[in-house]
Amino acid sequence: MELTTCVILFPSWVLQRPWPEVVGLIALPYVYIAYQRFHHRRKNELFRVVSENAADLIALVDVTGKRLYNSPAYEKVLGYSPKELAATGSLEQVHPEDRERVIEAARQAGLTGIGRRLEYRMRHKDGTWRTLESTASAIRNRKGQVTQLAIVNRDITERKRIEEQLEHNAFHDVLTDLPNRRLFLDRLQHAMDHARRHPEFKFSVLFVDVHGLKIFNETMGHSVVDQLIIDISKRLRSRLRHDDTVSRSAATGGRPIAYETLARMDGDQFTVLLEDLKGPTDSMRVAMRIQESLAEPFTARDVDVFASASIGIALSLPSYHQPEEMLRDADIAMCRAKAQSTSGREVFDTQMHAFVVKRLKLETELRKAIEREEFRVFYQPIVRLATGQIAGVEALVRWWRNESELVGPMAFIEVAEETGLMLPISRWVQREACRQARAWHLLFHTDPPLTMTINVSPREFAQSNLVANVKSDLDETKVDPRSVQLEITETMAMSDPNLTIRICSQLKDMGVRLSIDDFGTGHSSLSRLHSLPADVLKIDRSFIGGIEHDGESREIAHLIITLAHHLSLEVVAEGIETRSQLTYLEQFGCDFGQGYLFSRPVDHAALENLLAAASCDPAGSPVKGLP
Numbered sequence: 001m002e003l004t005t006c007v008i009l010f011p012s013w014v015l016q017r018p019w020p021e022v023v024g025l026i027a028l029p030y031v032y033i034a035y036q037r038f039h040h041r042r043k044n045e046l047f048r049v050v051s052e053n054a055a056d057l058i059a060l061v062d063v064t065g066k067r068l069y070n071s072p073a074y075e076k077v078l079g080y081s082p083k084e085l086a087a088t089g090s091l092e093q094v095h096p097e098d099r100e101r102v103i104e105a106a107r108q109a110g111l112t113g114i115g116r117r118l119e120y121r122m123r124h125k126d127g128t129w130r131t132l133e134s135t136a137s138a139i140r141n142r143k144g145q146v147t148q149l150a151i152v153n154r155d156i157t158e159r160k161r162i163e164e165q166l167e168h169n170a171f172h173d174v175l176t177d178l179p180n181r182r183l184f185l186d187r188l189q190h191a192m193d194h195a196r197r198h199p200e201f202k203f204s205v206l207f208v209d210v211h212g213l214k215i216f217n218e219t220m221g222h223s224v225v226d227q228l229i230i231d232i233s234k235r236l237r238s239r240l241r242h243d244d245t246v247s248r249s250a251a252t253g254g255r256p257i258a259y260e261t262l263a264r265m266d267g268d269q270f271t272v273l274l275e276d277l278k279g280p281t282d283s284m285r286v287a288m289r290i291q292e293s294l295a296e297p298f299t300a301r302d303v304d305v306f307a308s309a310s311i312g313i314a315l316s317l318p319s320y321h322q323p324e325e326m327l328r329d330a331d332i333a334m335c336r337a338k339a340q341s342t343s344g345r346e347v348f349d350t351q352m353h354a355f356v357v358k359r360l361k362l363e364t365e366l367r368k369a370i371e372r373e374e375f376r377v378f379y380q381p382i383v384r385l386a387t388g389q390i391a392g393v394e395a396l397v398r399w400w401r402n403e404s405e406l407v408g409p410m411a412f413i414e415v416a417e418e419t420g421l422m423l424p425i426s427r428w429v430q431r432e433a434c435r436q437a438r439a440w441h442l443l444f445h446t447d448p449p450l451t452m453t454i455n456v457s458p459r460e461f462a463q464s465n466l467v468a469n470v471k472s473d474l475d476e477t478k479v480d481p482r483s484v485q486l487e488i489t490e491t492m493a494m495s496d497p498n499l500t501i502r503i504c505s506q507l508k509d510m511g512v513r514l515s516i517d518d519f520g521t522g523h524s525s526l527s528r529l530h531s532l533p534a535d536v537l538k539i540d541r542s543f544i545g546g547i548e549h550d551g552e553s554r555e556i557a558h559l560i561i562t563l564a565h566h567l568s569l570e571v572v573a574e575g576i577e578t579r580s581q582l583t584y585l586e587q588f589g590c591d592f593g594q595g596y597l598f599s600r601p602v603d604h605a606a607l608e609n610l611l612a613a614a615s616c617d618p619a620g621s622p623v624k625g626l627p
Helices: 019-053 073-078 082-086 099-112 157-171 181-197 213-220 222-239 281-295 323-339 350-372 413-419 422-443 466-477 490-495 497-509 526-531 541-545 551-566 579-588 604-616
Strands: 057-062 067-070 118-123 129-140 146-155 203-211 260-266 269-275 298-300 303-305 308-315 345-347 375-384 389-401 405-407 451-455 484-489 513-519 536-539 570-574 592-594
Touching (some): 057 073, 067 082, 073 082, 099 129, 099 146, 157 181, 181 203, 181 269, 181 323, 203 281, 203 323, 213 222, 222 269, 222 281, 222 298, 269 281, 281 308, 281 350, 323 345, 350 389, 350 413, 350 422, 375 422, 375 604, 389 592, 389 604, 413 422, 422 451, 422 466, 422 604, 451 513, 466 497, 484 490, 490 513, 497 513, 536 541, 536 551, 541 551, 541 570, 541 579
Parallel strands (some): 308 345, 389 451, 451 484, 484 513, 513 536, 536 570, 570 592
Antiparallel strands (some): 057 067, 057 146, 118 129, 129 146, 203 269, 203 308, 260 269, 298 303, 375 389, 375 592
């Protein structure tokens, strides 16, 4: 055993003291060391007792984030055992969206020694999220360096839930859980702000007043009326789902999509905010659906109860500056509807109201016209300019309204497109045109056969069954596919070139010819145009109309003809009305022309007479027009 000798040197004044004092001075350092050790043990024991019995979650981590200690409360609150926590990093259970904030708070605590209060979410062992309120404090070594962080977390999940519920209640109706007046005005303000940045964004407010609930209140009591209001709100909400209201575009200018807000104002009054409207009739259409939904009976104490509603509509206008103004006008329109309107619906602006009513009337008449088969196909000749002979015809739809008035397409095509009614109309025109083409082929043997040009509407072109429908019509009518020419506009063709190429290629495989209409008015890429499997370019009538007096229009028409021929495409000039226009086009080498100079669109009988006259006199020219 090795012995160590310890030599302690004392100052002379110590050795001169009495022996008991010398012994005391010698023992003093050891007593101090023993006291410090005892005090440290007491502090550790106190920390252990406090942390193990505290409801708060207490953790100790080093500067790298490694867990050094987690109090038992972690297992009680979050379900993890000390062993499970020790095997994971200190951020692993923190919500991914909150991790950056937690890291930054720890960094600040390390720099300043004082942690700021922080709320973040931690994952419970069962997969749910708990909200914690946390404060971190820095622990430094003798050199003043931060070596550890002591973190105290408090579970505030229930408190947050109560706060969120209180906030929800402040913006929602207690009875129906619908947005209340406060939240409705807030969303209306957001819509108005968005409309100022995006003038094309349209919206409207519907003010709905339900009739009869006051009588039910007097006869059946408050509880029954409360249940009726709940049932009414559920029915209204179901009718205002996105897929059951109005057709809207997907573009919202970067604004989150929120198409409608149904709110309860007070008692038996509701409001609706409709956003991203395509047309002025959308609001009236929704109002009609609301009234239809309320017309169905409700059940109260095994008795059928009937309700109705008056609805006022305010359309978005730049003149509105505050949401209360628009809500006020919708309320005024509702009062007018309640007092005067037989339909129970009223638009605040009288001029707009007249326009909306006219459009709705037209829409209703169009639906009836489809049922009654009031549409007719007229045909306009397409003339081969080199010979002056009819080479084909274009099928154009007309509406024989009530069998007494012939209505041109400009009066109804836009409404038909907006409402989706153009699909059945176009489908019927296509079948009828194919049938008529087959009949004329059997009657007039021309070489090549007479071409039938049929317009394809944008909505029809977007349908996945377009190719199948064309094939069905070709098979049913037995018309030669090479004599059928489908016409799409340049804008349609270039809106989605890849889709256009795919669809047109499928049609070409069946033998159908393709024409690009209104060429020169859109924005075509020459590379895209070259890849389109088209046969014909049709020069827009706006260039033909200016060809006599406008040098620019004349140059554009000449350029289009030259470009088309370089691409091995034929050219049709539409809207030819004068011989001077015809002369220019013949000089430019244009292949075909159509317009009033040759013939207006006529019915099948008149067109048949033209074809018969041309077949009897091959040298004749249809330029003379109809008798």
